[in-house]
Amino acid sequence: MKLLRAIAVAPALGALLFVLTHAPETVVHAIAVPxxxxxxxxxxxxxxxxxxxxxxxxxxxxxxxxxxxxxxxxxxxxxxxxxxxxxxxxxxxxxxxxxxxxxxxxxxxxxxxxxxxxxxxxxxxxxxxxxxxxxxxxxxxxxxxxxxxxxxxAPAPPHYDNGWVMGKPDLILKFARAWTLPAGGTDVYRNFILPYPLAQTHYIRAMEIRPGAPQIVHHANITIDRSAAMRRQNAATWQNGIPGMDEYVDAGDTFDPDSHFLFWKPDTPALVEPEGMPWRLDPGNDLILNMHLKPSGKPETIDAEVGLYFTSAPPTKQPMLVALERDDQLDIPAGDANFVIEDSLTLPVDVEVLGVYPHAHYLGHDLKGWAILPSGEKKWLVWIRDWDIDRQSIYRYRGPILLPKGTVLHMRYSYDNSAANVHNPHSPPVRVRAGNRSEDEMGHLWLQLLPVNAPAGGPDPRLLLEEAWMRNRVRKTPDDSISLYNLAAALAGEGKYVEAVADFEHILRLSPNDERTLTALGVALDGEGEWRRAEQSFRAAIAADASACYARFDLASLELRHQEWKNAEADFRAQQVACPEDAETHADLGTTLADEGRNDESAQEFRRALALDGNNVAALIGLGTIETEEGENSEAVMQLAAAVRLAPSSSDAHTALARAYAQAGNVTDALAELRTASHLKPEDPELHSALAQVLASTGNVQEAIAEQRAALKLLEDDPDGWNNLGVLEERTGQKASARADFEHALQLKPDHTQAKANLARLGSIN
Ligand code: HEC
Known part of the structure; x- marks a missing residue:
């Protein structure tokens, strides 16, 4: 029950996709009719x-x-x-x-x-x-x-109106405030934040955008900000939109890579996702609408609406966005008409390519992407001969392109920084480097990849893609801490802790007090089995940042797992003071207190956890267990049955429910629950012993003996177990075996009272 929070895999990088930073200060946009x-x-x-x-x-x-x-x-x-x-x-x-x-x-x-x-x-x-x-x-x-x-x-003319193309949406998000684009000047790139207001998760099968002023909205990119980081960073101003595009969206602390191109252009107002591939919005998420706006000669009011269409079916396919990129090499001399960058990436898994999004700024000229299959066959992904940023778009393939593991993806972009490039924002040309402002350059080839043929039981193939992608980035820019972090987090997610630890330590040599890296290092060290060092790392994270909530939680949980009740209690309480209230902390503090036998305080914590989240399984099990101990059988059965419904594969939940049934005298249900628990966790000797006891009480002695033997096979040095086996064997008349069992118990524990008594009785019967 007491798991660490998921490894802090935070691909802040996903955000790079939408770092389309063009806020040209000097460019007057010209309609470039060649x-x-x-x-x-x-x-x-x-x-x-x-x-x-x-x-x-x-x-x-x-x-x-x-x-x-x-x-x-x-x-x-x-x-x-x-x-x-x-x-x-x-x-x-x-x-x-x-x-x-x-x-x-x-x-x-x-x-x-x-x-x-x-x-x-x-x-x-x-x-x-x-x-x-x-x-x-x-x-x-x-x-x-x-x-x-x-x-x-003539055919009937198509009908256009300003209504929703797909009918009334399930949810409409609106701007906090309308925004006015000035009459003149250069193109504007602006981020409008639309908080997702619902308290439940929804899966989105389609999205439609009504920009309000279609003639000035050139295109829009939509990013999901899972942690609402941009809104928090701009707490005072976000309602007016945030200028510029150089915003990294922090993906939060679970591995949840960006998976969809959410790109809007005026002739395709509705973005309908393929079957089985809806995307998700959770409570607390924000949508960021990054709009490219063109002044029209008069002030224009932007008041866009985003319509969302739900589906109840969660995704059955998990695509992932991956980029080839070579920004580190972008340093284009003034006047150079053919500056080239190249990148390649070897696929670690079979994938289907679903879509592509080539991206450069105003100097991009000839953009190529292709794949070389292991067979040597070449497959083109895209070729744009005469790039024009104003016409950028995502392109979806008519059918998926299958690329087997070992395929090498390639990109080759050329840039024209001469005066002959009609899009060149500088006259005369100047040296241009990588960056997120429009007068800087970029070179990205984003691909939407759907892993296929992944072997069952292996790691999430998206983690392998992430690992390959980040290794590629680290190879190009060895000290880039975002890449290092994401690489280490992917490795940790795959269970490769030793390597993960080395990469996190690499980041800490560059920035020793990075709280997030210290926390993630702690998780990886714990995974490696170095729990004392993990503890130190969490403490260092807390020292670096007093509100390090994940570090605080992970530290206390670690202590709980290692039965340091006093420390765990103190650290959970410190977390409650420093961090927002959450159900998990209450539940884990409850567990800590229960382990110390402080049932009243413990029950209080579990109740608080359940008030915050009625589906907190640990709290349901904890509270149900206390109620069982206190003889409140029907309450206990109710809580624990709920826990089993919520977590049908938790053997702890089934075990606790079995105990409550047994306590209430309902042997049949107790037996059924125990069998399920033992089936889920066959390596647990206690479950086999418990089954032996209940089976014996129903008169099923043969099966009880088999279970007791199974328990002793897993835990040989258990004097109670040997004693119990002896009792069962005696009941079937196997006196010699029973005698040996009692003697075995006494060997292990010479003052075992029952074993002594049992042996004495056997002697007297003889
Ligand atoms: C995706 C939207 C879209 C589609 C589809 C589209 N246009 Fe346009 N068209 C525009 C926009 C926007 C402009 C204004 C110039 C610009 O921003 O590129 C424009 C401008 C024009 C112009 C004026 C060019 C100039 O020199 O000022 C003509 C003519 C034109 N379009 C004709 C067409 C024809 C013919 C088609 C179909 C074969 C077409 N357009 C399809 C969006 C579109």
């Missing part, structure tokens, strides 16, 4: 006047109704509708005609629809790219002076 697009337009006009492509009969030019409306409805109007994200509507013939020449230009240049990946290098779902055929049709149509054709032949 000059080539204009040229293509002119060429196209010239072309279409002269020679029409052969695919279309020259006497029947395409019409809006038959040919163009379907293209625009399928690829453009999701953004280009009234109040949509695009700057104008393309819903009607008049719209299309009015914008026709520009439509031709942007489709020829592939500026529209926005889509960066190169076809043939990753098979993506929801591809926005126009086919060559559709581009030809637009070209012919504009060349023929944009005929309308037969209006009734």
């Amino acid at each position: 000059a080539a697009g204009v040229a293509a337009f002119r060429a196209a006009q010239a072309d279409s006047a002269a020679t029409q492509p052969a695919s279309k009969s020259s006497d029947a030019p395409p019409t809006w109704s038959r040919d163009i409306a379907p293209i625009l409805y399928g690829h453009c109007t999701a953004c280009h509708h009234p109040d949509g994200a695009g700057p104008f509507s393309l819903l009607t013939y008049d719209d299309a005609r009015r914008w026709g020449p520009q439509v031709l230009t942007v489709t020829q240049s592939r500026f529209m629809p926005p889509w960066l990946p190169e076809p043939g290098y990753g098979d993506f779902a929801d591809v926005r790219r126009l086919s060559d055929h559709d581009r030809d049709l637009i070209q012919l149509w504009v060349g023929a002076r944009m005929p309308e054709g037969d209006p009734p032949a």
Whole structure:
């Protein structure tokens, strides 16, 4: 019952994903229609006047109704509708005609629809790219002076309104306060915090965002802040949003890696997760909406709403986000038009790749990701030839890409820091290094990986991925304490304590008073069996930070497990003073007091624990056990039956319930509970002895003897056990064996009264 809190695995790193720090101070955003697009337009006009492509009969030019409306409805109007994200509507013939020449230009240049990946290098779902055929049709149509054709032949225009696309959400989160984006200036990146207000955990199968002002919200990244750290760090200001993106989200103290790309773009308002892969929100979590906003010329009010759709089914598949990255090498000389970084990572487990998110800032140019399988086969993950941060997106694959263990993932990014790069925020160019401001650079290739074919009983394959990823980071930047911490935490999670201890100690050489590392080191030392050193480490954590609540709890629990009742009691009480009240501490203090025989005080602590958390199993067992001892049988059975329901695989719960039944004279149920307990924990001799006793009381002496023998096999030096075996064997008439058993008991404990009496009786019977 008295487990240490889970190893403090805190991949603060997961947050790096959403460190999209662009708050350009100097960049005036320009719509970058490549000059080539204009040229293509002119060429196209010239072309279409002269020679029409052969695919279309020259006497029947395409019409809006038959040919163009379907293209625009399928690829453009999701953004280009009234109040949509695009700057104008393309819903009607008049719209299309009015914008026709520009439509031709942007489709020829592939500026529209926005889509960066190169076809043939990753098979993506929801591809926005126009086919060559559709581009030809637009070209012919504009060349023929944009005929309308037969209006009734046009498909019905799609319907857009500002309602929820997926119907009414189960929960709507709103901004604490609306925020006003200034009329002009540069792009703004701002974090809006939306606390999850419910007291129960929910699984989210879909999320929908209504940005409030679609034309200025370019995209949004959503991060889950499990520990509400950002809100606490900005206690006074968070309601207005927090500028900048350089925010690390602390993942807390359990291994709970980020698993989903929560990325919103204007033409896909609803993010629907695949079957079996909902994500989780717990009480106390925050959603952080990191928005990329573009001033429109007038002040705009942002008051977004996030709609959440629940499912009662917890996830059956656990993906994980992993990144290749080479920020440590980003130091790009001014004027360098082809600065290259590369990274690779070998997969420790079989995975399916579900999605990819390439990320660089304004200088990124050519972004490639691929995999080399153990067979030598090469599989492309993504290729973006002409990166544009304003069009960044996540890309999901149409079907998962299976990559076996041993596959090497690769990324190769090039950067253009010359004056010829139209996106370059500096004129003239300056030296640029890695960082989270938009004028700094980044080089990340994030992948959503779903481990598959993991052997049963092995460690969580995500821990192996985390280990491989962090080893890769430590190899590149040996003194990076976040990587070292996450590596050590993954190792500890896999039970590789010795190596974990070495890595935590490495961090402590760099920053000796880091409370969290001292705490985690304590847990790893305890895992290694070095409990005295663990104790020291916890004490050092508390000395470094008086409110070190995990260290305090872990220290007291450690003492409890090692039966240092007095210290445990003192340290639990100190924790209660220094830290927020929690059920676990009350329950463990209750256990400590019970172990000292202080039943009244103990029961009080268990009751307090249950008032805070009615499902605290340790408190239910503790209280039920005290009630059994005090003869309050029906209360005891009630508490303990609840414990068994909550923790059906806890042999302690079944054992305690068996005792309560036995005490109440209900031998049948007592026997059933004991059998279950012993089945769950066959290595416990006490359970076999207890079974022997209850079986004997029901007259089942043969089975009782078998159980008593099983107990003695596990614990040979138990004089009571030998005495009991003797009594049972005597009952079946095996007098010689019984005599030997009593003698054995007396050998172990010469003054064993019952054994003496039993032996004497046997003698007198003879
Ligand atoms: C994902 C949303 C989205 C989709 C889909 C989309 N557009 Fe756009 N479009 C925009 C936005 C936003 C702008 C404003 C420029 C910018 O921010 O990139 C724009 C601008 C334009 C412009 C003006 C370009 C200029 O030079 O100012 C044209 C023309 C255009 N889009 C046509 C199209 C056509 C044709 C399609 C379909 C084939 C399309 N768009 C699909 C969002 C979209």
